[in-house]
Amino acid sequence: DIQMTQSPSSVSASVGDRVTITCRASQGVRTWLAWYQQKPGNAPKLLIYAASSLQSGVPSRFSGSGSETAFTLTISSLQPEDFATYYCQQSNSFPYTFGQGTKLEIK
Amino acid sequence: EEQLVESGGDLIQPGGSLRLSCAASGFTVSSNYMSWVRQAPGKGLEWVSVIFSGGNKYYADSVKGRFTISRDNSKNTLDLQMNSLRAEDTAVYYCARDRRYTNGPAFDIWGQGTMVTVSP
Numbered sequence: 336d337i338q339m340t341q342s343p344s345s346v347s348a349s350v351g352d353r354v355t356i357t358c359r360a361s362q363g364v365r366t367w368l369a370w371y372q373q374k375p376g377n378a379p380k381l382l383i384y385a386a387s388s389l390q391s392g393v394p395s396r397f398s399g400s401g402s403e404t405a406f407t408l409t410i411s412s413l414q415p416e417d418f419a420t421y422y423c424q425q426s427n428s429f430p431y432t433f434g435q436g437t438k439l440e441i442k
Numbered sequence: 443e444e445q446l447v448e449s450g451g452d453l454i455q456p457g458g459s460l461r462l463s464c465a466a467s468g469f470t471v472s473s474n475y476m477s478w479v480r481q482a483p484g485k486g487l488e489w490v491s492v493i494f495s496g497g498n499k500y501y502a503d504s505v506k507g508r509f510t511i512s513r514d515n516s517k518n519t520l521d522l523q524m525n526s527l528r529a530e531d532t533a534v535y536y537c538a539r540d541r542r543y544t545n546g547p548a549f550d551i552w553g554q555g556t557m558v559t560v561s562p
Contacts (some may be wrong), residue, residue: 369548371487378536378552379479379487385546422487426540426547429500431477431489 337361337425341434347442348413356408356437358423363403367427370399370408373436374419382421383408413439444468444551446537451556458527458560464520464537464553471513475540476520477549478511480533480558488533491522492540505531527560534558 338361348354358368366386371379381390383399386406396411410417418441423434450462462478478490491501491511499511510523520537534557538549 365546367546369546371549373487378555379549380552381548381550384541384543384548384550388543388545390548390550424487424489424548429492430502431492433487433489436486 336430337364337428337432339423339425339432339434341421341423341437343437344435345438345440347440349442350413350415352413352442354410354413354439356421356423356439358401358406358408358434360404360406360425364425364427366402367425368399368401368406369424369426370397371422371424372417372419373422379422410439415441444539446539446551446553448535448537448553448556451535451558453559453561454527455562456528456560459523459525460527460558462522462524462535462537462556462558464522466518466520466539469539469551471518471520472515475542475547476511476513477538477540478520478522479536479538479549479552480531481536481555482530482533485533490535493520524558527558529560532558532560 368386370383373379387399421437445467448464477492508526534555536555537553539551541550
């Protein structure tokens with residue numbers, strides 16, 4: 336199985352800050368990597384697919400980059416609604432696997 | 443509007459069986475790859491199973507041999523038959539559309555989830 340490791344596991348930041356979350360795969364997954372945002376009590380929401388493609392309707396302050404084993408999700412200027420948990424997920428091979436999550440909290 | 447709505451979650455005893463259903467609207471289940479993803483209380487996301495549009499099925503090792511994914515084309519639903527349930531199967535179960543983007547699939551539509559609790 337491909338292991339997905341996110342860092343940090345949690346981060347505190349302020350509105351307007353730039354935040355970067357890293358996701359590493361235990362083996363290459365090409366660009367078959369997605370990022371999701373989840374708020375308490377809600378289903379996950381797709382933000383980024385194919386490592387760097389912005390899902391329709393997602394604000395442009397979200398961006399993704401990377402390939403094979405190293406990926407990043409960047410939020411250029413944090414807004415109050417961005418405080419949530421973020422997950423990366425590989426779909427290169429079965430079983431699909433998720434990172435453990437990064438909780439973004441208000442400083 | 444494209445939407446998924448799960449149902450069937452319940453409190454069930456260990457060793458019991460339960461069937462979850464996921465009703466789609468705005469698109470056709472059988473024309474898409476569809477997955478089940480679960481989330482144990484306070485934990486992260488775990489992929490459970492997928493069914494391809496062509497009918498191929500894959501499962502996580504943790505549920506292989508106990509869970510069966512299927513679809514009902516007449517009802518436009520995705521189902522998950524869960525047998526021999528264990529305490530560690532306790533989770534919110536989400537169905538999701540596995541969209542086949544060119545450079546990487548992703549779950550673009552999610553249901554609201556249905557809670558399965560396995561406890562004596």
